[in-house]
Amino acid sequence: MSSVPERVLSLVEASGLTRREFGQSIGLDESKMSKSLNGARRFSSVDLARVAELCSVTVDWLVTGEETPLAMAARTTGGHAGAALDAAKLYTTLRADIAGFGYPQSWDLPSVDRVAGGYAAHGRALAEAALSHVDKARQTIATDDLIAVVEEVFGVDVAVVELGSGFDGLAASSEHAKIIVLGTSHMPARQRFTLVHELGHLLAEDDQEIHLDRDVYDKDQKKDPSEQRANAFASTFLMPEAPLRDAVGPMGLTEHTFATLACDLMVTPSALAYRLLNLRLIDAGTCDRYKAITTKVAATIAGQGAEFAQLVTRASTPRPPGLLVRDTYAAYESGATTLRPYANLLGTDVDELRDALESEHGTHDA
Template identity: 50%
Template sequence: MAEDVTAARVRALIESSGLTQADFAAKAGLDASKISKSLKGVRRFTSLDLARIAELGGVSVDWLLGVEGAPAVAARALGAEPSAVEVAVREATRFAQARADLAFLGYPRPPRPAPVVPTDGSLVEQGIRLAEAAVAGLREAGGDPLAHDLAPVVEEHFGVDLAVVEMPDGCDGLAWSDEHAHLILVGSTEYPTRQRFTIAHELGHLLAADDQGLHMDEDVMDPDRRRQPSETRANAFAAAFLLPADDLREAVGSEGRSLTVDAFAALVLRFMVSPSTLAYRLDGLGLISAEQREKFRELTTAACAARTGATGRFAEWIESSRQSRLPSALVRDTFTAYVEGRSTLRPFANLVGLDVESLRRALDASAEPAAGGDEPEFAP
């Protein structure tokens, strides 16, 4: 049945192109006789056949296979600017489709070990225990939740494709999970602590298997959303993941109830979280009093940076959090499929945002030997 659907859709593409079957095959860089046999059901379409047909026809491989598409976005008002949610879902759909196409071509995302999701205790306790298990597994594998750049750590250990994209205000991030893709998407922002918390928050949703499919977080700090069960657990997970109890106890030492504002500010910069997140976590662990918590949570990250003489580092952190980021493993796998002849160049070009011919020229130029022999020439 799947072959019948694929053949029918390939025929539809050929008819809509206005080309003969032979001309269509030639334009796609395929053998006309083999395509004819595939259309008659004598031969199976290969992954490269489908990749090239999809490229020429402007469709996805999944569409050719008759696979159901990703969740659709409700149509926006005519003439209106796309909302943050629409932008986020559109980008997530693009990445998830790329991952599904790669799986079909023989490049599935390798599975990663996932901690067991607790089912007993309060939602806060579940989130904390899930984070403790995640941190333990991460550190056992050589990763560090305190790494300045958290994105590659999450990608490498948890098998997640993580993207940072520019979005209108109104969406902090989303988590996407389906048969082929586990995706975290967060917005570029001038609030680096919020972005870092959102990454951990969305990881919590993925590990807890919340809302299989698409989980959208317009505002991770919204009080109404924070009361929802899955949000309560994800927020508890994020705080415990970014602020492991043993690390905090060691950092605070014997100061505890005598912790000064300057010492607290230094901890904010060390752990790269907001003063509010740190204050509540320290209070939850019994390391500071409720009075200290209320005093510390009123600080801003910028004020903490100024108190510790780290304004330059804070400015660099802001600049970094404002940059877009493609999922590195997805980029690597897409390029590998092209290099190994399983895909055309177009999927990689689409992923990195370049037209095919410009990218092809750049790749051809990079393969040329340096002028004047083996030694490269450098201009002063």
């Protein structure tokens, strides 16, 4: 497919619509659609934007025919990873189009030069820089909505998608988008660790197009230097050294204070036990004893069962990327694009959404 009309025609054929129906969907009558596909009329920038919206492709692909590694992976990968890639492709496609309408993603990712000590040391240094970034933004990681903090402080789009078991998340990076896709989970601490693990990949600029993590706790992954760095980043970011030393103090930790600390930090007891061991705040025997505690049991010991239930509910709920939702609606409100991208993000019918938005004023008047 060497031309724009050929690429549009391939999308028409894949859609299952007639040329007339496809043209109507993008605002072209049958005559203009026919002339555009035959090369007698050029598709305008607005035409291409509407085609891109309708078919979940980028305007850049329509113009150049170049397919990104993310798009190719989404097309060829199945299972839970494929579902995550499909979501990432949708969001990065929308990001690219919204950027073209004057609403670019404004990410703010601190970087750190390589430090002595290898990948793990670099991950810890990145975490310290990221925590400083959070402090400067007057935010805190001590919140049950860390996703919102990551979006606001770093400008990264974060989505939570139903993926089933066996896949934790991915990080995707392109010219126009930085995005993290997480799977819904009944284990909020694991989802929280995955979120920060993927943020670590973005900050370290690992696998610039896509980085898949089927299991962030997979022991075999630790052989990969980039995984070592991302895990060191997540551990340091979620469990900063100074607060841990203050919590342990000269008297050490009881089972109750350990469980409370795990709940307050919203991490798994296993992750906390290993972090304390690596900091030499507990011995190997204590680590073995504490890491055997489950997150649910820790919440019971700490008397935080209700709080744990709320975390499970939040982690189990799908969530579109907050920043992309904001920018897409702003682009629609300014007249730069149609309502369709916003409706796609919300997963709702565009006509029903339009009716709801337009009838709201009348409801208030009544």
